[in-house]
Amino acid sequence: MSLRVAVIGAGPAGIYASDLLIRNQELDIHVDLFEQMPAPFGLIRYGVAPDHPRIKGIVKSLHNVLDKPKLRLIGNVTVGRDITVEELREYYDAVVFSTGAVRDRDLLIPGGDKSIGAGEFVGFYDGNPRFERNWDLSAKEVAVVGVGNVALDISRVLAKTGDELLVTEIPDNVYESLKGNQAQTVHMFGRRGPAQAKFTPKELRELDESETIQVLVDPEDIDYDQLSEEVRRADKSVDLVCQVLEQYAMREPDDSPHKIYIHFFEAPVEVLTEGDAIVGIRTERQELDGEGGIRGTGKFTDWPVQQVYHAVGYRSEPVEGVPFDTERHVIPNDGGHVLTDPDGEIVPDLYTTGWIKRGPIGLIGNTKSDAKETTDMLVSDALAGRLTAPAHEDPDAILGLLQSRDIEYTTWDGWYRLDEAERAAGADCGTNARERKKIVEWEDMLAHSTHKREG
Numbered sequence: 399m400s401l402r403v404a405v406i407g408a409g410p411a412g413i414y415a416s417d418l419l420i421r422n423q424e425l426d427i428h429v430d431l432f433e434q435m436p437a438p439f440g441l442i443r444y445g446v447a448p449d450h451p452r453i454k455g456i457v458k459s460l461h462n463v464l465d466k467p468k469l470r471l472i473g474n475v476t477v478g479r480d481i482t483v484e485e486l487r488e489y490y491d492a493v494v495f496s497t498g499a500v501r502d503r504d505l506l507i508p509g510g511d512k513s514i515g516a517g518e519f520v521g522f523y524d525g526n527p528r529f530e531r532n533w534d535l536s537a538k539e540v541a542v543v544g545v546g547n548v549a550l551d552i553s554r555v556l557a558k559t560g561d562e563l564l565v566t567e568i569p570d571n572v573y574e575s576l577k578g579n580q581a582q583t584v585h586m587f588g589r590r591g592p593a594q595a596k597f598t599p600k601e602l603r604e605l606d607e608s609e610t611i612q613v614l615v616d617p618e619d620i621d622y623d624q625l626s627e628e629v630r631r632a633d634k635s636v637d638l639v640c641q642v643l644e645q646y647a648m649r650e651p652d653d654s655p656h657k658i659y660i661h662f663f664e665a666p667v668e669v670l671t672e673g674d675a676i677v678g679i680r681t682e683r684q685e686l687d688g689e690g691g692i693r694g695t696g697k698f699t700d701w702p703v704q705q706v707y708h709a710v711g712y713r714s715e716p717v718e719g720v721p722f723d724t725e726r727h728v729i730p731n732d733g734g735h736v737l738t739d740p741d742g743e744i745v746p747d748l749y750t751t752g753w754i755k756r757g758p759i760g761l762i763g764n765t766k767s768d769a770k771e772t773t774d775m776l777v778s779d780a781l782a783g784r785l786t787a788p789a790h791e792d793p794d795a796i797l798g799l800l801q802s803r804d805i806e807y808t809t810w811d812g813w814y815r816l817d818e819a820e821r822a823a824g825a826d827c828g829t830n831a832r833e834r835k836k837i838v839e840w841e842d843m844l845a846h847s848t849h850k851r852e853g
């Protein structure tokens with residue numbers, strides 16, 4: 399029995415799901431992987447920080463999946479806009495949504511609208527053409543609200559020098575902005591304590607690896623109640639994070655030009671402004687309540703900062719024509735089947751996986767097990783005859799439809815050409831030669847990767 403499946407979103411979740419489908423032994427499954435950007439890889443390309451080459455290197459193993467003939471990449475196509483979900487159902491037995499998350503959650507405090515979402519800054523430094531191309535880095539003192547890995551990424555990028563990042567894939571405009579970065583002090587703020595921080599140990603240690611950065615924690619912020627101690631004993635990763643933070647708390651400030659202070663038990667309550675300018679952030683001291691929560695102490699501190707970023711979580715966007723849970727910002731599902739609403743019925747032939755399925759939490763590796771759950775459901779539905787056969791049998795009919803709409807879709811061969819061009823641009827940087835320099839502009843990416851180059 400053979401099957402045609404459309405997977406929407408070529409981030410890690412979509413690629414892992416495609417891999418499992420095309421390798422299925424019971425069914426002969428062909429997958430078309432749709433992606434709105436001209437290039438694949440989702441947040442690996444447009445989220446993971448440029449100074450994390452090991453993580454960016456996961457792309458190499460994803461290449462092996464996309465190299466397989468049963469998988470076809472169709473990029474530069476936004477599902478819900480360029481083609482509707484109803485139309486897709488005429489070409490495929492099933493559709494899997496793995497559209498991830500790109501937007502920031504808001505910082506809901508007075509003045510919070512003046513704070514910049516981490517995702518905006520990440521979009522800038524990772525060269526996402528949908529985001530701002532020039533960045534104001536004139537602030538000497540900066541606040542970062544949040545104590546998770548994204549907060550670590552942006553604090554580290556803010557505290558490093560432009561030259562330290564020049565060995566990475568950053569494009570020229572990003573380097574030019576970072577070279578002029580004035581930031582000397584970055585204050586990270588978490589409402590709760592060290593045992594409640596969302597860091598992973600490796601990423602927390604990395605924060606301190608730059609010669610120009612010293613990371614400091616106030617010893618008074620190292621506090622655990624009984625529940626925190628229990629969490630430490632039960633979770634090795636939490637314990638390691640606490641150990642690293644304790645080491646940071648034992649230090650005296652040195653003469654490193656850039657300092658990152660990680661503050662715990664300080665809940666931001668207001669971004670302070672004068673006219674349009676940010677002049678500070680006010681926090682309220684918190685204490686553990688012994689029951690796993692915190693309570694305010696009524697002691698407020700104003701920290702002089704001229705820029706505030708918030709890394710309080712990413713948020714998914716709905717896809718036109720697909721149910722969306724506006725509270726949790728996910729596609730309502732029961733482990734993979736799309737539901738009409740969170741308590742609703744299964745929508746036949748539609749599935750979901752990755753961050754759009756379970757919310758924006760977890761590392762790239764977590765999307766693998768998630769994809770397995772979803773694709774197992776799809777396969778068992780197919781074997782039980784529960785999928786609706788598509789109207790069109792010719793696998794190229796979909797390409798004909800896109801061409802009839804003048805959509806310049808990109809291909810996997812096109813990615814190889816773009817990849818080669820980015821590598822050539824990196825090699826061409828004279829004394830600053832590096833593995834890759836990213837091509838940013840949409841049209842420039844298309845110039846290499848569109849199907850039209852294939853005649």
Ligand SMILES: Cc1cc2nc3c(=O)[nH]c(=O)nc-3n(C[C@H](O)[C@H](O)[C@H](O)COP(=O)(O)OP(=O)(O)OC[C@H]3O[C@@H](n4cnc5c(N)ncnc54)[C@H](O)[C@@H]3O)c2cc1C
Nearest residue numbers: 407409410411434440441445477497498499752753761762
């Ligand atoms: C700033 C940041 C840094 C991170 N750093 C790390 C790290 O160092 N290590 C690590 O393991 N994890 C890291 N992560 C987590 C990791 O990126 C996620 O776990 C993973 O990317 C989630 O995969 P996904 O495929 O669900 O979503 P995504 O990676 O977001 O992929 C979704 C894809 O769907 C596409 N899409 C969306 N809507 C449509 C549509 N309508 N039509 C067509 N295509 C569409 C998007 O363009 C995107 O390519 C980081 C996350 C962020 C936000």
